[in-house]
Amino acid sequence: MRSRPIRTAVAGIVIAGFALGMGGCSADAGSGKTRLDFFQFKGEALEDFNEIIAAFEADNPDIDVVQNQVADSETLIRTLLVKDRTPDVITLNANGNFGKLAEAGVFYDFTDEPVLGTINPGVQDILADLGTHNGEVNSLGYVNNANGIIYNRAIFEEEGLEVPETWDELIALCDTLVDRGITPFATSLAENWTAMPSWNGIGAYYAQDGFFDEMRAEGDTVGEGSGASFEAEFPEAMQRQAQLFEYSQDGYRGASYDDSTSLFANGEAAMMLQGIWALSPVKAVNPDIDAAIFPYPVPEDPADRMLVSGVDVTVTMARETPHREEALRFIEYLFRPDVIEEFAASQTMVPSVTEAELSDDPALQSIAPYFDDAKITGFIDHQVPTAIPLTGVVQQFLYDGDTDGALGTLDNEWRKVAARAITPKQED
Known part of the structure; x- marks a missing residue:
């Protein structure tokens, strides 16, 4: 056992045809307002984000935020990236697939943005462990699960x-x-x-x-x-x-x-x-x-x-968005303590902003000290290539108790995946 502890440390209108909804991506609305395309993966957060957007637009009448929420977000975001149609502002679940996208250099570098300083460093460590582009800060953790x-x-x-x-x-x-x-x-x-x-x-x-x-x-x-x-x-x-x-x-x-x-x-x-x-x-x-x-x-x-803990929602933006200032303004609003507090409470999650108040839910309160002390670490299955049938192997092990067989299978599958492709992390 490796013993050293580490400090790893939405009712609103959904665009029914996403391709149509994306047709005006990053374009200025006819009213003269700047339109931001907001790619949002989490179906159960649709209402919450609609409320946030309405409040943001009331304070920022020069910006229209169009939320596009879709079911198969991981496939669609890859398609949009390949077609060079990256949305302005993006939420994703921080898993292994997110890490690969971050490594590809398609997301903005938040290293010098003041909002970064408001976020629990342990949350950002989890994101960094998943993958970055040349050590950049390519996303901002929003809410965490436990x-x-x-x-x-x-x-x-x-x-x-x-x-x-x-x-x-x-x-x-x-x-x-x-x-x-x-x-x-x-x-x-x-x-x-x-x-x-x-x-x-x-x-x-x-x-x-x-x-x-x-x-x-x-x-x-x-x-x-x-x-x-x-x-x-x-x-x-x-x-x-x-x-x-x-x-x-x-x-x-x-x-x-x-x-x-x-x-x-x-x-x-x-x-x-x-x-x-x-x-x-x-x-x-x-x-x-x-x-x-x-x-x-x-x-x-x-x-x-x-x-x-996993970063259930992470927020990023396109590296080359033509509306950088407006996108950052929206992101900074998302990370206001009062805004993120309400969102996190609704989702029964932990807000990443250190000054945000945690819900009084007993379950959340019971884990608060681990976030306060940055004694959190990420889901290790996010580090295992998706081509490896990890969940099936673990399930079978819990049926038959064959430890050697399960671990031998995982090592063998790892070798097979590695032989087929060299990952960016291996090349670094």
């Missing part, structure tokens, strides 16, 4: 239980719950992605100190005897993940995500191996549930615990 162990605070209080700070304490907690007839974890494996939150939450500790940089450097030589490999670094991480799933409800392998969230919502399990996004379906079943989150307590020293 991945950890969700727990029912009422059950903990009724049973006199404390939040565990070490792995041994977590296992002891699970044993205590079992002894008292309480299911420790509501989990599911019917959909393969539900295996990933815990893999990310535990595995993050084993992927520190440049693990994925070493993996990229090794390329098609990853494996036995190489400087880095899944087989060498991840056996304990996989075994610990499997250990937690053993404390699940009966029939969890065939249970769906909705099954697990309903189980937790109804108080039939004390915890969930999920992220903050799971609280929406949980509260749809039980609006009054009192739930909070703690990070996976993997390190021996509780002070070394980190919260795995």
Whole structure:
């Protein structure tokens, strides 16, 4: 295990035909106003952004912001980039695909923009780990999610239980719950992605100190005897993940995500191996549930615990937009503390701006210290090439328990992908 902790540190009108909507991209409106095309990927944020745009336009009558929200945003943004039709202002989910786009040099460099100084450095570190163009700041983190162990605070209080700070304490907690007839974890494996939150939450500790940089450097030589490999670094991480799933409800392998969230919502399990996004379906079943989150307590020293967090929405702009001043004005408005506070609260997310107030939601309040102290780190599956069937491998492992087989498959798939293409990070 690599032990050194690091400080990694929308109702509005949607343009139905995006091609038509983009036809006037970066053009001045007939009224003499500047039109900004706002590419927005998050469907559930459509209303929130429409409200922000209306308020911004009221304060900036010389600018029209046209929000274009589409379902398959990752495919469409690549198409627009290839056609040299990059939108003025862009929101994306900060994942591995975003990192590749950033490396391509199509996004603006915010290094010298004052707005950068208002953002939690740990959030920007997560973006930088995904990819940049020659070390530039190519995007600004807007709101973050959180991945950890969700727990029912009422059950903990009724049973006199404390939040565990070490792995041994977590296992002891699970044993205590079992002894008292309480299911420790509501989990599911019917959909393969539900295996990933815990893999990310535990595995993050084993992927520190440049693990994925070493993996990229090794390329098609990853494996036995190489400087880095899944087989060498991840056996304990996989075994610990499997250990937690053993404390699940009966029939969890065939249970769906909705099954697990309903189980937790109804108080039939004390915890969930999920992220903050799971609280929406949980509260749809039980609006009054009192739930909070703690990070996976993997390190021996509780002070070394980190919260795995992803930049759920990141904001950037076209490097060559003809409306740089107007685009920056809109972005600066987005990052006003009062604006981002309201957006983050609506989305149950953590705002990136350090001066912004966090929602009083108990789940958000429980993770605030990790953001305040920049003890956050990114989702490690974002570092794994999409051609590698990671989610399927992890799901299968949780079915059969074959640690060596799972890790050997991951290393073999990494070698195959590396042999087909050299990534920009390998060339640097």
